[in-house]
Amino acid sequence: MDDSKLFGSANWVMMLGIVGALIAAQWKHEVIPAAALAVILVMAIAKIRLIVLDFMDLRGMRPNLARALMIWPVFFSALSLGKVVLMAIL
Numbered sequence: 001m002d003d004s005k006l007f008g009s010a011n012w013v014m015m016l017g018i019v020g021a022l023i024a025a026q027w028k029h030e031v032i033p034a035a036a037l038a039v040i041l042v043m044a045i046a047k048i049r050l051i052v053l054d055f056m057d058l059r060g061m062r063p064n065l066a067r068a069l070m071i072w073p074v075f076f077s078a079l080s081l082g083k084v085v086l087m088a089i090l
Helices: 003-025 034-055 063-089
Strands: none
Touching: 003 034, 034 063
């Protein structure tokens, strides 16, 4: 991967991190609503994809390893969102 694409990916990772932190900072000591948490988790998954494919240089090289590295954070993100939804129901 050339440096300009890697620089672009780094910019996207930083932007997603900053936007996620700003969204989370809106609710200082309160519970974050499920919709905001879902947005934060989607942005976290997008960051994971960029990091695995670009910074670990797995884009097109080892698709099974890249898929495995992206599945476990998606699993834990789904668990945390499920916990929030379950707590809201109960």
